[in-house]
Amino acid sequence: MTIVQLEYIVAVDTYRSFVSAAEKCFVTQPTLSMQVQKLEDTLGVKIFDRTKQPVVPTEIGNDIIAQARVMLSEHQKIKEIISDRQKDLAGELKVGIIPTVAPYILPKIINQFIAKYPQVKLVVWEQTTEQIIQQLKLGMIDCGILSTPLHEPQLTETPLFYENFVAYVAKNSHLAKKKNINPDDINMEELWILNEGHCMRDQVLNICQRRKSSKGFQHFEYNTGSIETLKRMVDQNNGTTILPELALVDLTEKQLDKVRYFKSPEPAREISLVTQKNFIKRRMIDALKAEVLEFVPKRMKNKKKKDLIEI
Template sequence: MTLVQLEYIVAVDTYRSFVTAAEKCFVTQPTLSMQIQKLEENLGVKLFDRSKQPVIPTDIGQHVIEQARLILAESAKLQELIAAHKNELAGELKIGVIPTIAPYLLPKVIMNFTSKYPKVQLSIWEYTTEQIIQNLKIGLLDCGVLSTPLEDKSLQEIPLFYEDFVIYSSDNSSVANKQNISVDDINIEETWLLNEGHCMRNQVLNICKKKTAVNGIRSFEYNTGSVETLKRMVDLNAGITILPELSLSDFSSEQMKKVRRFDKPVPAREISLVTHRNFLKRGLINSLKKEILEITPQDMLNSGNKALMETF
């Protein structure tokens, strides 16, 4: 039994395909298949049901693969110990970020991080919360930046900051002439929302104290995963939308005139760095945390006078 063989069975479990697993491991499929077959012969059990497509582990295979992930994680910790001893930060850090945070937080973080740590390669994907959770669990991501809490014991959440929600209003909306607004003032019928699958949609519905929304004043429904599109819909089609505060960073003076604030306690969301419970690359992840906190406004670093919205 070798670490390479364990890497191969974990790859097949992750991608549910011998072909894809071989590509990701940078070997030919016959090489990967031969090594897995040798491991199965050595253990005296079949690890995968090859008759199914996509391929799935057998019952005993699931337990073996789970243990293989732990062994590989412990092996990787040895490399981390050596890197820490040498005070060296290098390697790849795979990050998942929800779309309602990525464009407002990452540009500065990436610029600062890459200038300080030139030997680290950042690989970043914009995913929904569910996609990030799934990819953290199977090892395709090292960490995620997303809204919490997630209520998942297999994950570890490291709170970073607390971001207020604000209202972006057209000139003829029901709240256009108000400055500080109660959550009871929000009319869900005139509110533009992100589509299903985005945690911020659920948070906005929680602000409005509704789990469903009916676009009663419109003759169409527009589904988007983009905060920028929500802004444009208000600018061109009236109504209101609820935005995360960081999205105001590039607003023009005219756009800022359309921003309204909530009365206290202000609806807000907790943004955290999320990892698997047995996460690796601690040095890289801690450095990422430090860079995020350095560019975060001071008033976002504590949750005082904020009403934190549930993620789901």
């Protein structure tokens, strides 16, 4: 018997359907079905009568579900013990973060963070990799969130996640017809990239192997530090740009149609939490890290089958 299995039977009881219970639990229906079966096996009794439509709990199933709800509420209290304690965390935490990561992470976690740690003042600066490294060494900020490896012996890197790069392609591009693409498929002439100073600019150029051909004429040049601006350029004009995976979260259906994934191994960047070797404020930094990790999808925490692009 596992806690998850209890959550599943409570969900099936609540929604009276395996399909919708599975949705609410963020798993597929077979996963949920099998776990419910397994629980029924270990207990040796049928909990649900599936011949009825909608499904109903059996007589003994009702008793079990009621007790499962009690147990889950006691389970919840363990977490509450922790969050009460977290209120103690106090002080100022200064964070440097690169602009190609910040908009896709911070807005998602900031509310939950300040609710959990009301005594902590979070001070964030959007800065380039170079600036963050300097500030860290000088002790002007407590930690940085940026793309690694940095090869800086004075600093400690703790990987948070591995983020794929994807192509974002206008309808009329030759890439739009492909399902998955190779870096080589990209014409440098139609590629929108960030201006200098951004590590992601260098990574994008690395992906495309700096094959900037001399043929063809650049009719104009555009300098921006914002990925969102590049995306709009593709939306409203044409061409192609490269987006980090987390930028896809808020896309509309229509925009998602423009996304083309790279063939495996997909190019990716490693995003890490970086601190000085001997840093203080460990608890606050751990809290920030936990918050980020909770938001990031599980698959992004695994480095396998990715082609990490250095700066």
